[in-house]
Amino acid sequence: MSVQHQHEHHDHHDGQHEHRASGHAEHGGAHSATWGSAASATLHCLTGCAIGEVLGMVIGTWLGLHPVATIALAIALAFFFGYALSMRGVMRAGVGFRQALKVALAADTISITVMEIVDNGVMVVVPGAMSAGLASVLFWGALAFAFLVAFVVTVPVNKWLIGKGRGHAVAHAYHH
Incomplete structure (x- = not known):
């Protein structure tokens, strides 16, 4: 058993187990x-956003939807x-489906919202x-640039959220 694992194991049995959002809890x-x-x-968040956004942009553009409808589909x-x-x-x-959904909503809503506002704005x-x-090339270049800008803007948001024990800190507890 590793030293850190022994420490966590000991904390758990003493009723003092800490929620370790980013792998290290401070006092x-x-x-x-x-x-x-x-x-x-942010990269984790961007991956899901990019899959949905590209799919939405492709479907909306392919169907000839109005740009507002295309953006709405991409965001959804x-x-x-x-x-x-x-x-x-x-x-x-x-973890069961309902609890996993609650964790995902708590972990990702702010991050995805910021990312979507920024990349669709771009x-x-x-x-x-x-x-x-x-x-x-303009479409794909603009989309790649939009993702880059969204990433840069969202990283400090996620840093702040994790520091507060919110955002991805909530989901991280389940990844150990």
Whole structure:
């Protein structure tokens, strides 16, 4: 048994088990939030968002939907896939569907919301990006740039949330 695992095991039996949001708990209930843990949480969030967003943009553009309808579809699918990826990890730890959904909602809602506001905002302000079409370098370049900007903006948000024991700190407890 590793030293850290023995310490956690001892804490649990003494009724003093701490919630370890980012792998290290500080005294006073605050959680350690490094830039690395924030970047990792944001990358995890971005993965689900990107899957949903690309799928929504492709479907909306392919169907010739109005840009507002395309963005709405992309946002809905981004939230769906973002939550689904979080739930998958939590359910692997033996948690039931309803509890996994609650954890995913607590872990990802703020992060996904910030990410969606930023990346869709970028897509709207890049001239011609929304109407460029799927075969256009402008469309895909603007989308990649939008994801990059959303990542950069969301990392500090996730760092703050993790430091407060919220956001991805909630789901991290189930990944050990």
